[in-house]
Amino acid sequence: MSQEGRILKFEIFRYNPQKKGDEPRMVPYEVTETPGMTLFIALNEIREQQDASLQFDFVCRAGSCGSCGMVINGKPDLACRTLTSKFEDGQITLLPLPGFELIGDLSVNTGKFMQAMSERVESWIHDIGTDDMNFNKLEERMDPDIMDEVYELERCIECGCCVSACATKRMRPNFLSAVGFMRLARFYLDPRDKRTDEEFYEIIGDDDGVFGCMTLLGCEDHCPKNLPLQTQIAFLRRRMVMVK
The missing domain is CATH 1.10.1060.10 (Alpha-helical ferredoxin)
Structure with missing residues (x-):
C-alpha cells in the first residue's frame, strides 16, 4: 500500500561497458514515495535529482512500447506499469534484462535481437x-x-x-x-x-x-x-x- 512520504530504498545495477575501467556494481539510492508513483517516475527522479549518468530506456510511459523492460526484484517486467506501492517493504532491486547486449546500467539493446528475429x-x-x-x-x-x-x-x-x-x-x-x-x-x-x-x-x-x-x-x-x-x-x- 502506498504511503505518502515513505522512503523507498533502491539497489540499482550500474555498469557502462563503454567506459574504460568501469566495473559492474550495485548502487543504493533513496526516493521519497508519492501517490501513484511508478518505477519509471522514481527512476526519472533519481536521474534528475541524484545521478544524471543513470541509463535506462523509455518512450511511451504507457506499457505500449516495451522500452523500459528490466528485472524488478528478480522478475522481468515494465518499469512504467509497476507501481512502487506493490513493494510493501520499500526495497527494490533493479537489473538489466539478461539475454540482450548491455548498453549500460539498465539499458539493453533489444532492438538488435528483435531485428534479427524479424528477419529470421x-x-x-x-x-x-x-x-x-x-x-x-x-x-x-x-x-x-x-x-x-x-x-x-x-x-x-x-x-x-x-x-x-x-x-x-x-x-x-x-x-x-x-x-x-x-x-x-x-x-x-x-x-x-x-x-x-x-x-x-x-x-x-x-x-x-x-x-x-x-x-x-x-x-x-x-x-x-x-x-x-x-x-x-x-x-x-x-x-x-x-x-x-
Whole structure:
C-alpha cells in the first residue's frame, strides 16, 4: 500500500561497458514515495535529482512500447506499469534484462535481437508473387474470428521479458523464443500469407524453434500483456509435427 512520504530504498545495477575501467556494481539510492508513483517516475527522479549518468530506456510511459523492460526484484517486467506501492517493504532491486547486449546500467539493446528475429521469421506477408499483382485491388474480407486471433498476437510489444525469462534461451543462444513464435504465428494465421506449412517448418521445425521449447512457462508467467504464449507455441508445434 502506498504511503505518502515513505522512503523507498533502491539497489540499482550500474555498469557502462563503454567506459574504460568501469566495473559492474550495485548502487543504493533513496526516493521519497508519492501517490501513484511508478518505477519509471522514481527512476526519472533519481536521474534528475541524484545521478544524471543513470541509463535506462523509455518512450511511451504507457506499457505500449516495451522500452523500459528490466528485472524488478528478480522478475522481468515494465518499469512504467509497476507501481512502487506493490513493494510493501520499500526495497527494490533493479537489473538489466539478461539475454540482450548491455548498453549500460539498465539499458539493453533489444532492438538488435528483435531485428534479427524479424528477419529470421521473414516478418512480412508472403504473397504468391508480384508480377501479376493488381495494387489497386481491394483485399478480401477477413473472417472476424481469424482477425481477432491475429489482433491478439499483434498486442505483443516485443519488450523482451519473455526472452529474459526463458531457460531454453540461456542454453541455446539461437533459440527463437516466444516473441519470435508469436510473430510467426501471426503470419501463419493470416490468410493473406501464402507460405506453406513446409516453408514455416524450415524456419521453426528444429530445436532452435518450437521443438526446443521445454514448456517451463517462464515466458507466459512474465508477459506484461498476458498473451497466450504457450497456447500458440503448442499450436505451432502440432502443425509442424504434421509436416514431417
